[in-house]
Amino acid sequence: METFFSFLEKRVDDCSSLLCIGLDPHLADLENPTPEAALDFCLGIVKETSTYAAAYKPNAAFFEYFGAKGWDALSELIAAIKAESQRLGSMIPIILDAKRGDIASTAEAYAKSAFDHLGADCITLNPYLGKDSIDPFLAFPEKGAFLLCKTSNPGAGDFQDLLVVGATGHPPLPLYIRVAELAQSWNTGNNIGLVVGATQPEALARVRAAAPDLWFLSPGVGAQGGDLATALKSGLRKDGKGMLINVSRSIARAENRKKAAAELRDEILQVKGQLNF
């Protein structure tokens, strides 16, 4: 049976890319503040970059913003990515960036919404409520979830960096490392990954050590100042995979998006070459 991460790896092989392209229709990027404009903006990005996209990551917030019509636009966008994938002959995984997290009976409704109704392949989740808030998503054997681990925003340290008392004889560890360790142990279905920002290479390397098998979704290269080569060196798995480099604005706002995506894809390949992958 196909799992989410075997599906993702197939696409990564097909396009020789580790690029996850964020679809974040910020109001500032739209000609008109309408759901139609948000959809058009994202469809334009998909059309211009599909050859180089290992995955797409639409952000629920910017559609939810438009209420019911935004929800329809999100649904239409996901359908359009699937159609574009079929045209390419290689299915591109769709990661819904929703950062949900709730008790089990509520999480079940969110999971059905994302996977059954919208048709996303994977979702981002917040781990603060613990394993039983994740389980309803893992109950979909072909779907996946990236748990927030170490994010790239300024306030990430408020809680994620707090030192947690270890087992007797073990030194304290940052909370985000505990999240990584538990996620690694929960990943019995090849369906759990971690969100680890690309802006802090030391953190990336520590999470990689704590979760040697997991895929990372790593935002922060480009607009937020993360260095691509350093991030890849710190976070890639031993097989030269295991890391999706997420970019949004630096593609969306490029004069030539296709060229911007191609260059980023090639830059990643080059770094991988230097690392002998």
Place this chain on the structure above:
Amino acid sequence: METFFSFLEKRVDDCSSLLCIGLDPHLADLENPTPEAALDFCLGIVKETSTYAAAYKPNAAFFEYFGAKGWDALSELIAAIKAESQRLGSMIPIILDAKRGDIASTAEAYAKSAFDHLGADCITLNPYLGKDSIDPFLAFPEKGAFLLCKTSNPGAGDFQDLLVVGATGHPPLPLYIRVAELAQSWNTGNNIGLVVGATQPEALARVRAAAPDLWFLSPGVGAQGGDLATALKSGLRKDGKGMLINVSRSIARAENRKKAAAELRDEILQVKGQLNF
């Protein structure tokens, strides 16, 4: 200027109640799996219980489940609660249970969606991303946010109970206490509360000690086994307020919802009487 918690306290005084009534249209409760049935179910609860509701808490997941039409139903439900409030002559605060949490530019879209477009007065948020993920919600001076602190689900302990290293000379504290301490320090606008489950009275008492001024939203009485009197004794603020007892199923599934709500309201008043409030 009115803040969210001054607004809430006005309603609490008007109805002599600390009852927050959850509006969670679980599929199992609906005659048909449609957004219309979800809306009708919630409208029925509102109509029968408005006299005793200090607040209503619609749960976004069960509307999101129905996609665009669900989003319209949620919007209609919030408008109907406002209309019912006007009929009563006392506005009932609406807390959107959404448990959102994202980086600032995304959080801004979620905040506008909840407050400007849906018209909710308050929202539940997940604190894992830190202060800058909360700020866009606090930027609405008359709105409020309850941060997840200590939840009532079985997996809550996976992260929330982890012991965090304290300042030099101070013993380690559970992560949820650190959340409470920071929330208390961030509450300069009388707009931050905490979600603290009613199922663990010791935790309630510890959070109360760490956040003496904050309002708690406390689920877990009834279906999840929390004892009302014990919870109130552990969590009430020194002024006999500061705690919303959230109930969903025990009202929604009662034969006579009005009677069930009245009895719970009175039971709370009785316990407060015993405590000399």
